[in-house]
Amino acid sequence: MTNTVNLFLLGTLYIFDWVSTKEAAELAGKIDPETIGNLPMPGEVDFINGGPPCQGFSGMNRFNNSTWSKVQCEMILAFLSFVVYFCPRYFLLENVRNFVSFNKGQTFRLSLASLLDMGYQVRFGILEARAFGVARSRKRAFVWATAPGELLPEWPEPMHVFAGLELKIVAPGGISYAAVPSTAYGAPFRSITVRDAIGELPPVENGSSKLTIEYVSYPVSWFQKYIRENMMALNDHIFKEMNELNLIRCQRIPRCPGAEWRDLPDEKVKLSSGQTVDLIPWCLPNIARRHNQWKGLFGRLDLDGNFPISVTDPQPMGKVGMCFNPEQDRIITVRECACSQGFMDSYAFCGNIQNKHRQIRNVVPPPLAYALGRKLKEVIDMNQHSC
Template sequence: MCRSSKPDPAVPRRAFPAVAVAAATDVCISNNIKDRKLDQIPIAHPEVEFINGGPPCQGFSGMNRFNQSPWSKVQCEMILAFLSFAEYFRPRFFLLENVRNFVSFNKGQTFRLTLASLLEMGYQVRFGILEAGAFGVAQSRKRAFIWAAAPGETLPDWPEPMHVFASPELKIILPDGKYYAAAMSTDGGAPFRSMTVRDTIGDLPPVENGASKPTIQYGSEPVSWFQKKIGGATPSLSDHIAKEMNELNLIRYRHIPKRPGCDWKDHPDEKVKLSTGQMVELIPWCLPNTARRHNQWKGLYGRLDWEGNFPTSVTDPQPMGKVGMCFHPDQDRIITVHECARSQGFPDGYRFAGNIQSKHRQIGNAVPPPLAYALGRKLKQAIDAKH
């Protein structure tokens, strides 16, 4: 069935530049939704007070080797569809999240259009880039955010970094040549030290390549503040499962020394024999032959450093991916779903749906919960300030 959702004529509407989205057209609702749930779906202003989300970022991401593909371009255009929700529902607060490259994509035109559209609607707007590692996760993850608040509301401020994290000041260059930074660099210090890989996953029991048991015994005690906060002394662990590598990749990983920063360049230049009797090069041919054009393919087939941090969490960890450093510091396997979830700051009790690929995708697409919590506190402060 389709349910008409015309805008309230009493609510003022302003032009929405360059966004050809019919937000006021009928909203079709699938027949499989029970009638009792239809009443819970917001229809128009002022039923929605807060909209937040991250339109698909793969089209803007520098980690996507296919960001010029037709599907990536469709994903980029979903920014307009997301903005149309703000134009139609007119929430009190609006928060948009995307990758760091969203600010400079298409020479900044998409970013400026987003800001101009929200301003044209009458919203107050604040934009900036935050580093998740400065808010309590052992991961380098820079993300762009746009806050918007309706007239009469207090525009939420940015949370202050709480953890020292080795990252330059995250600046957005303005048209006049000046720059703006939402948060100060932590080079001068912060209340807490940075989180490490050991702080994050050092208490987890060892598992093998291709581990597939959905639940295993924890059998340990948390030894860091992060581990106690994330789960405490839980009797079991879910999703401590690992993607299974083929024989050649497993051999390659076993030849990576168990030292910080080691990757494919630490392989010996030799051939290895597979179980089929075939002799193959230990070093993939493409890596040394194209390394000069690709920053030496730094990190591919790389091991994590116990005293370092995770690279940016991706939706499909693999040794030849854009983020190839996805190997456990000591064990010969790709990091598990549970370890990836911890790198993002998900509590141990959180459950992910689907197969192992789907679970990695859900984790890799998420805003780290500690950063989301810090933003949420600022929203609460803004609401409290009004009262």
């Protein structure tokens, strides 16, 4: 089925042809007229923002050359097609840092060129969430675009010290560009630490499955006061239960900063089943040279440090194995991961434990999203005052 649409985009007539599948046409035909009537028309949308699936671009994905990952990478074109159709005043695209360099930068440059060809003003850059008040390092690539006649939002100023390198994008010709300055040498506020984020949360034991529990202490940092607000009870302070062997390993890991699998004693343990097994997994010491010494596996968080890279399934033998609570013998909880991303304690997550971790993992950390939103509000207010 072939369809043709004549669309006035920013004062220019564009003609688009596309081919829809039989299945797509059948599904579209089942949408009731009232629903269709409530959908916005081109020119009626002020703001479109989102992040196309990042798994295909992510360096953490061991299968980013698979067919499905390649399909996910191409979804960015589908996302840009919404801009073509709706002609929003403002547009914000977000993705992982590797989006900029993926496929030798061709996908990134295609996105920018597409927006520019449509007549939009464009600004791009990489921001570090920890510089905006998050307890973990999280680098995200952003693309702002605004229609002609609208002000282009500036980047928010980083407010927290972060001792990382300046995040630059190398443009064609070798020119380097940084959206915001590095805060490695100073900022108005210090970094948010693991202690700031989760230091006052009540203790829970391996196997605990209570979805709601009472707080047992008052907030001890301004960050804790901010995210708790007026909450009287804590939700989602739960985690996936460890098996007996991993629990024993966790109990043997010292409760000190940087402790990991290399701090385990080289001995065997007897399980309740009667089986005797090595406390240190065989693969860790035997192939460590090929895997950066398996750094961080079975690791404890440092109360005065930050959380590692966010993952959808925290586990001690995972790609990011530093997932043990600093002071308790267990994996970090859903709520602790949410605190590390800057979620308010009142925010509710849906589904099972892994679904909740995925919801936390996939977002732009709320403090960074808030900072970007304030910059958008500034230009909207300025446009209104100038009318």
